[in-house]
Amino acid sequence: MTAAVEFQSVSRHFGSGPNAVKAVDAVDLTIAEGSFFAMLGPSGSGKTTCLRLISGFEQPSAGAIRIFGQDVSAIPPNRRNVNTVFQDYALFPHMNVRDNVAYGLMVKGTPRALRHAKAEEMLHLVQLGGYGDRKPGQLSGGQRQRVALARALVNEPRVLLLDEPLGALDLKLREAMQDELKSLQQRLGITFVFVTHDQHEALSMADSLAVFNQGKIAQIGSPEDIYAKPRTRFVADFVGSSNILPPALTQALGGPAQWASLRPEHTRLAATGPLTGTVTALRYLGAATRVVLKSGDTEIAALVPAGDPLPDPGSTAAIAFAPQHLHLMEDK
Template sequence: MSAAVEFLNVSRHFGPASAPVKAVDGVDLTISEGSFFAMLGPSGSGKTTCLRLISGFEKPTGGAIRIFGEDVSNTPPHLRNVNTVFQDYALFPHMNVRDNVAYGLMVKGMGRARRHARADEMLALVKLDGYGDRRPAQLSGGQRQRVALARALVNEPRVLLLDEPLGALDLKLREAMQDELKALQKRLGLTFVFVTHDQHEALSMADSLAVFNEGRIAQIGTPQDIYDRPATRFVADFVGSSNVLPPDLTRALGGPAEWASLRPEATRLAATGPLTGTVKALRYLGSGTRVVLDANGTEIAAMVPAGQPVPAEGTRAAIAFDPQALHLMGDR
């Protein structure tokens, strides 16, 4: 499998050279062809800037970016064979849906009849047949999102970039769109690069993902890698709701004296165990209850599966866990 997008020590600094704001700082990255790649991170972590570096709306201040092996450092956005689904969709309000979708073909000089036929095909692909004559303002958020997708796909880009495309949708619609996007990507066999700050979205949709923190990549891997074996404290904390254990607590739990992560769902409550604490908070999640224990000032969370007894707040409980679930991270 060849590389669709490569970042070679790419930086994007803003502001004066003496005190730069390092939006992206020395990023190395390979996105393989046909994969669904997610860039995950909190806001301001550099993930969106990386996406804009691929589309060409930002120029790197250092390093090189290759798309299918070609250096695109001097290629403006309109000559890059990549297309973007924008966060706010950026549909043109003065055009109807069909003309919006056909826009990329129109600026290439394709005739009206042909491009409208193509646009209608794309609208059928995103299940919006018959909506061509409407204005974007007459559509719901989910429908606009599909129009934006159709408009980006009509040019048959080699890489599709999606900038938090589901952020504005409500939960139910978002989950439906996640499944649809994933199915569409499989069907088209296209490389999707997806930016999100939602860890569940990234884990459930991506083939592989990069976790960004402060302009750098904290970890790249498959969702499983990242979830089960976080490389740093930041990743463990940001992806999911893992317990990040300081060295002394790891040792108290029977491990070596280094930072470790422990998934709440790998723990259970027991009468006795290596660590006891006071039940401080309970959060009912439907599939189970998340119990937070206060163990001598350190908080540690455990999951009680649905149907099992939940301790009352203020009572004492011990934590037991599968030793293999304790993932050591050294001092990172």
């Protein structure tokens, strides 16, 4: 099967010489057709630049970008079979919802009746049937996000690019829209490429994801693999919450002298255990309390289910875990 999107040693540098900014640095990437793919990373990690390279709004300094096997390096954005949903939605405030959705078809010269019919079809798809005559200012944030989504889909792109589209929504609405986006992608069967700095969004929606750091991909794989088997300290720390144990401590626990990751949910407080320390903090999380211990120079956290007894701050406590949950990582 031909990949929907393929990067071959793609770089995007800004400036020249020793002061050049390597926004994207020799990235290799393959995105499967029909998948929900997430690009996850902190600000400045290169993920949004990669999205702009796919859309054509940025040109690579080196390497090749292919969309369904076609080298698109010299193809302008309006001739690529992709469309983008932006974080700020970029709706025209003077147009009603129907005309906003139909705008791309109008630019293509589609007759008015046909483009309005297609716009209404898209509005029903995103559960906004009957909203066509309203202006964007009369809609909630979630509704405006759906209008932007309908506008991107009306041109029937083979790849839909989403640039942190849920960032402006409150938590409850953002979680609801995550479910809707995933459901919509599965119904349409087109490739979604989703950029976010929110690990929960990436883990809950993506079939596969790439974790970016300093212009490079730190790790790529399924959400389950990246969470359970982080390759580096950066990935372990950025994706979820993890106890990162230095080589000397890993060796003292019976393993090799390597950095290791131990997720707090795989630990428990015990009368005795391989890890002991002084309780420095109790952080209530609702369903559990995060208990933080200081062992030498290392902080170690365990999750205690709601209702279970908690140690007192300043007391000595032990943490136990199953050996298979201690995951060894590269020295980075």
